[in-house]
Amino acid sequence: MTLAPDQLLLWAFLTPIIVAVLVAVAGPWRNLRDAISVLGSLATFGFVAMLASEWEDKLVSRTIADFLPGLTLRFSLEPLGLLFAVIASTLWVLSTIYAIGYMRANEEHDQTRFFALFALAIAATLGIAFSGNLLTLFVFYETLTLVTFPLVTHAGTPEAMRAGRTYLGILLSTSILFFFLAMVWTYFEAGTLDFIKGGILNEETGPSVTLVLFLLYMFGIAKTALMPFHRWLPAAMVAPTPVSALLHAVAVVKAGVFAVVKVIVYVLGVERLAGVPGTAIVPVVAGFTIIAASLVALKQANLKRLLAYSTISQLSYVVLSATLLTPISIMGAVLHIAMHAVAKITLFFAAGAVYTAAHKSEIGELDGIGRRMPWTMGAFAVAALSMIGLPPTAGFVSKWVILKGAFDATAWCAVAVLVLSTVLNAAYFLPIVHRAFFRPLSAEAQAHPHGEAPFPSVLALTLTALLTLGLFFFPGEAMKIAEAVATGR
Amino acid sequence: MTLFDPAWIDVAILAFMAIVAFVVALLRSVFASVMLMGIFSLLSATLFVILDAVDVAFTEASVGAGISVVVFLGAMSLIPSPKAHGRTRPLLGALVCIACGALLILGTLDMPTYGDPQAPIHLHVADRYLSESLEATDVPNVVTSVLASYRGYDTLGETTVIFTAAIAVLILIGGSWRDGVKAPARADKETGDA
Amino acid sequence: MEFPGLYNYWIAMVLMMMGLYIVITDPNMVKKIVGLSIFQVSVFVFYISMAKVRGGTAPILDDRFTVYSNPLPHVLILTAIVVGIATTALALALLVRIQAAFGTVDEEAIKALERET
Amino acid sequence: MISTHLPILQVLVPLLAAPVLALLRGRTLSYLVATGFVVVAFLIAIGLTIQVVHTGAVSYAIGNWAPPLGIEYRIDELTVIMLLMVTGIASAVLIGGGQSIAVEIPERRAPLFFALFCLNVAGLIGMTVTGDVFNLFVFLEISSLSTYALVAMGRDRRALTAAYQYLVIGTVGATFYVIGVGLLYMMTGTLNMADLTARVSGVESTLTIKTALAFLFIGLGVKLGMMPVHFWLPNAYAQAPSTVSAFLAGTATKVAVYVMLRIVFGIFGIGIFTSSYLADVVIALGIFAMVAASVSAIFQSDAKRLLAYSSLAQIGYILFALGLATEAGLTAAILHLFNHGLMKATLFLALTAVALRLGRTRLEDFDGLAQAMPATMLAFAVAALSLVGVPLTIGFVSKWYLLAAAFDRDGVLVAAVILGSSLLALLYLWPLVERAYFRKRPAGAPEIEEAPLALILAMWALVAVNVFLGVNSQFTVNLAANAARHLIGAVP
Incomplete structure (x- = not known):
């Protein structure tokens, strides 16, 4: 069976939706339901993989609906979107496997609703990845917020509701107030919203308008968790761990930085932005976010909250790098989207595995746990190295390119920020690893023996850890894509 | 004069x-x-x-x-x-009325003077009613012929207005309306609706 | 400007505003409807004044006359009079019900009663 | 050929339903007859739409008296949008509301209630299709008088005072309209809209014409719920029987806006509108309403009242867009006119279901409702999101055009205000959704079941239209844009 690329595009997007419907129908039979989730995620991965193998620099596009006259909902594939789709669909397979183990072991309620919404969130993420114009991106960006809201509030407790309100409040209000405004403004200035290399604004748009648009986009796309609009991300940590792992380490937050890179490269245009005075505000804010979030992470006692602040800081790497506006720095931003994704999901998987097996969520309780859960904590250690940016992990590759970009742009402050944050990252990740492997088990822990988490969970986190290592040794494909985005081939 | x-x-x-x-x-x-x-x-x-x-x-x-x-x-x-009562919001009322009245009188300043046979009002449609209606309807009273024929549809509407009002009055105070009055008052107390 | 100039219109407008003033300020809900009637009748006066042609007669065609007043406003006002009485009747029916439900037709007293419940 | 007489049939079908209904006895029979007549009216509206789309505007001289001597019906794109909306929402409300009406209206009064409902529909249709400014007044009164009585049928005694309040202010508004028509007639000598358009241009600089415009504007402003002459609206919507609220919220104010469009742009033309200060006043009033009414809505404790204030805010959007007096602005106004009617009708139908099952619609009554009434609350949630302007719904389409229009003329600041106001919409609607979905039914609350099937079908029919036109908005946008072009070109 051979499908034309545009059909593949459509099928990759439709499969998760079909999965969601089937999961909802098959709810009462949980083995069938979970089998559907796994098979569906594999099928989606298959479609994306076929797209990746068949894709050859040609623009593939498919119109879904004539949304407004002159503006369509359209999918089209370019390297950055392909990269994002590959990451999302790969990690969906792994996190589905992980989630089945996690949800069953913790006897979570409303599992059917959970898996159905999970699949819908992936559909929205792929919609973002494939979007052929800004309007389509916006539509799926909003859909993703709405679909993930019930996942964040899954627990249904007052605390979860409060967190949910913060989540929805910040994401929706920034997107409506800034992102939407910027989009309509862009349409008004440019007459189109298509993604075109080098941007779509024409000569008549002055530098001040461009700057305002740039700022509206950067802060309107609050999924990047740029300060001061970062509070939704720690709030979202009340969700079950698989949600945090896939959505708040990969899909949702990466949708944010993905959109930022898209806007910079395909809407505003790197070269045009480079000529606009004042754009340096954003890297400054991003740099501040990197340092501030790292400092906050240092003080966290709860493992998931620590990971959330680490995510905030890592996302700002992408924003910082992208807004330095040189080809190398754009490349670094793109690479970091991928590299951070695999490592961060591993960390969340590990945190969830610890919670499932040992019922521990505080860092202080992890003494000696590495001896009981060697696979889990081993994977954690690999991912932590990647966060710091040490070889032989994926994080080293992207951080290296980002640093090179900063040198290229002669942004010495950025270099300083990067160095300082590496130190800070080490300061909050290494003690955890040290604690897990080199401290004796506490007396209380010795009284409650436990082993590894359920097999599906361990399998998933081991695979992602291997990916983290693998991307260090074989970064070629990712590099090629990043280069294509940055240089405009 | x-x-x-x-x-x-x-x-x-x-x-x-x-x-x-x-x-x-x-x-x-x-x-x-x-x-x-x-x-x-x-x-x-x-x-x-x-x-x-x-x-x-x-x-x-x-x-x-x-x-x-x-x-x-x-x-x-x-x-x-009912017992006599003072006025409510007399100042607001006076202001609204003075404003509207002033606007209206301002509006008359550009009007043709009263009774002017050359006013546009008398020259366009009205003139044609006066000259054509006898031939078309055979009724000497132009008001009647316009009412019944040219604008007969208004008259249908007018009848409907009366009909509407009749039904409305009937539904409000027709038949044993007092039953209908007591019922809501009771329901009001029962549900404790504020 | 020849007498009476715009005098007819002006008085009609003053009358309208007097009616409107009663509608806005009188707390008695029956009296408000009286005000409404005065307002509407004043509008009728305004329309019929517009129809008048100096030296004209009633628009009933006859060989003895050549100048007639404008028949169209008359037609309109015939309709408007009927609409007016329809509105009045409906308003009064409502007031009968309000009296039965609240025991008063005083606006302020009813407002107080509504706040209570 | 019957198709040539569709314009008159459109009005006569619901009009003739009334005397038939007044003679009937029994709830079921009168319900079926009324629904039948209204659905036929809807089919006629579809027929007229097809006719207009294929052959352009239709003119129908009543009794064969050629305009301007006789009364003319004129049906173009804008008209059919309104006709579809009025008859469509009337059909949905009647089909879905049968059980609710059975609970809220005593058996003895049911036939008269349905008669008034049909008269109301006929009045609104008459206002929509007529091409004669005085004939419009007559139909305005038909719809108004029936509305007053329908509002008074609410179960609470406050419904009576709400109806009275509406009657007084409504009659003042209608009388202002008549004054405006008088002044207009004085200067032009005609009542036919097309004829007026041609003749107004000769006298457009006179104070009389400007005063006429002001009075027509205020008179219609009362009817369409323009702040600050809006105060009848929250009471009327909150106290009327649920089905009546649903119908009114979806149609009555919208038809008044339509008439305003017709008169301000069709007759007076853009020149007078913008050269007098009226355009700026309208924009200011619109912005005021979208902020003030939204803020008021946040503090309401009853869902019906909350939605009523939300309607005032949405009217503010429409007025604002209308005040821009550009082609983009009018497109946005017409589009939002239609879209808002659809969304509000859905929301009020959902409230009808809640009122039917719980007897009240206070905010705390929504706790845990999504478990008991999943289909109802999902429809409510979709319509609520649509009102906020979430993509893939018509609310988003409206917002898009509103913003585009704002950019076109007034720039970023106003656009930001519009967006801020949609955030307020999120703020006042979200608590309802959250209560329904994420709270438990209070302990000891009575067991309730889902709304009756007919009501759910009616709601979901509107939701389906909402989402369909939200994803593929070509049809409505093109109709609205064409209509706007006609209005701007001063072709009525």
Whole structure:
């Protein structure tokens, strides 16, 4: 069976939706339901993989609906979107496997609703990845917020509701107030919203308008968790761990930085932005976010909250790098989207595995746990190295390119920020690893023996850890894509 | 202009009407206001005769001064005469009225003067009614022919308005309406609706 | 400007505003309807004044006359009079029900009662 | 050919239903008859739409008296949008509301209630299709009088005072309209809209014409719920029987806006509108309403009242867009006119279901409702999101055009205000959704079941239209844009 690329595009997007419907129908039979989730995620991965193998620099596009006259909902594939789709669909397979183990072991309620919404969130993420114009991106960006809201509030407790309100409040209000405004403004200035290399604004748009648009986009796309609009991300940590792992380490937050890179490269245009005075505000804010979030992470006692602040800081790497506006720095931003994704999901998987097996969520309780859960904590250690940016992990590759970009742009402050944050990252990740492997088990822990988490969970986190290592040794494909985005081939 | 210009008559009637309206505004007795309203209608009917609108005068006298007053009195037999009360928001009312009145009078300044036969109002459609209607409908009274034929549809609408009002009155106070009144009052207390 | 100029219109407008003033300020809900009637009748006066042609007669065609007043406003006002009485009747029916439900037709008293419940 | 007489049939079908209904006895029979007549009216509206789309505007001289001597019906794109909306929402409300009406209206009064409902529909249709400014007044009164009585049928005694309040202010508004028509007639000598358009241009600089415009504007402003002459609206919507609220919220104010469009742009033309200060006043009033009414809505404790204030805010959007007096602005106004009617009708139908099952619609009554009434609350949630302007719904389409229009003329600041106001919409609607979905039914609350099937079908039919036109908005946008072009070109 051979499908034309545009059909593949459509099928990759439709499969998760079909999965969601089937999961909802098959709810009462949980083995069938979970089998559907796994098979569906594999099928989606298959479609994306076929797209990746068949894709050859040609623009593939498919119109879904004539949304407004002159503006369509359209999918089209370019390297950055392909990269994002590959990451999302790969990690969906792994996190589905992980989630089945996690949800069953913790006897979570409303599992059917959970898996159905999970699949819908992936559909929205792929919609973002494939979007052929800004309007389509916006539509799926909003859909993703709405679909993930019930996942964040899954627990249904007052605390979860409060967190949910913060989540929805910040994401929706920034997107409506800034992102939407910027989009309509862009349409008004440019007459189109298509993604075109080098941007779509024409000569008549002055530098001040461009700057305002740039700022509206950067802060309107609050999924990047740029300060001061970062509070939704720690709030979202009340969700079950698989949600945090896939959505708040990969899909949702990466949708944010993905959109930022898209806007910079395909809407505003790197070269045009480079000529606009004042754009340096954003890297400054991003740099501040990197340092501030790292400092906050240092003080966290709860493992998931620590990971959330680490995510905030890592996302700002992408924003910082992208807004330095040189080809190398754009490349670094793109690479970091991928590299951070695999490592961060591993960390969340590990945190969830610890919670499932040992019922521990505080860092202080992890003494000696590495001896009981060697696979889990081993994977954690690999991912932590990647966060710091040490070889032989994926994080080293992207951080290296980002640093090179900063040198290229002669942004010495950025270099300083990067160095300082590496130190800070080490300061909050290494003690955890040290604690897990080199401290004796506490007396209380010795009284409650436990082993590894359920097999599906361990399998998933081991695979992602291997990916983290693998991307260090074989970064070629990712590099090629990043280069294509940055240089405009 | 002479002292015996017939225009003086309508000036006088209008002045009378103003006095009546003023008294109604001041009066606290509802009954007396209704009676004066009838007189106001009668005065306007007289004015309409002078202004050549005999059909309107006849209708206004019978409907405005007659039926209307009867309807008021009928309703008031069911509504006890309430105690006198001061005015509410007199300042706001006065401001609104002065503003609207000033706007209206401003609006008249560019109007053709009263009775001007060259005003556009008399030259366009009206002229054609006067010249064509006899031939088309065979009725010498142009008001009747326009009412019944050219704008007969308005008359259908007018009948519908009366019909609507009749049904509305019937649904509100028709038949054993008092049952319907007590029921909601009780329901009100039961649900404790605030 | 020849007498009476715009005098007819002006008085009609003053009458309208007096009616409107009663509607806005009188707390008695029956009296408000009286005000409404005065307002409407004044509008009728305004329309019929517009129809008048100097030296004209009632628009009943006859060989003896050549100048007639404008028949169209008469037609309109005939309709408007009927609409007016329909509105009045409906308003009074409502007031009968309000009297039965609240025991008063005083606006302020009813407002107080509504706040209570 | 019957198709040539569709314009008159459109009005006569619901009009003739009334005397038939007044003679009937029994709830079921009168319900079926009324629904039948209204659905036929909807089919006629579809027929007229097809006719207009294929052959352009239709003119129908009543009794064969050629305009301007006789009364003319004129049906173009804008008209059919309104006709579809009025008859469509009337059909949905009647089909879905049968059980609710059975609970809220005593058996004895049911036939008269349905008669008034049909008269109301007929009045609104008459206002929509007529091409004569005085004939419009007559139909305005038909719809108004029936509305007053329908509002008074609410179960609470406050419904009576709400109806009275509406009657007084409504009659003042209608009388202002008549004054405006009088002044207009004085200067032009005609009542036919097309004829007026041609003749107004000769006298457009006179104060009289400007005063006429002001009075027509205020008179219609009362009817369409323009702040600050809006105060009848929250009471009327909150106290009327649920089905009546649903119908009114979806149609009555919208038809008044339509008439305003017709008169301000069709007759007076853009020149007078913008050269007088009226355009700026309208924009200011619109912005005021979208902020003030939204803020008021946040503090309401009853869902019906909350939605009523939300309607005032949405009217503010429409007025604002109308005040821009550009082609983009009018497109946005017409589009939002239609879209808002659809969304509000859905929301009020959902409230009808809630009122039917719980007897009240206070905010705390929504706790845990999504478990008991999943289909109802999902429809409510979708319509609520649509009102906020979430993509893939018509609300988003409206917002898009509103913003585009704002950019076109007034720039970023106003656009930001519009967006801020949609955030307020999120703020006042979200608590309802959250209560329904994420709270438990209070302990000891009575067991309730889902709304009756007919009501759910009616709601979901509107939701389906909402989402369909939200994803593929070509049809409505093109109709609205064409209509706007006609209005701007001063072709009525």
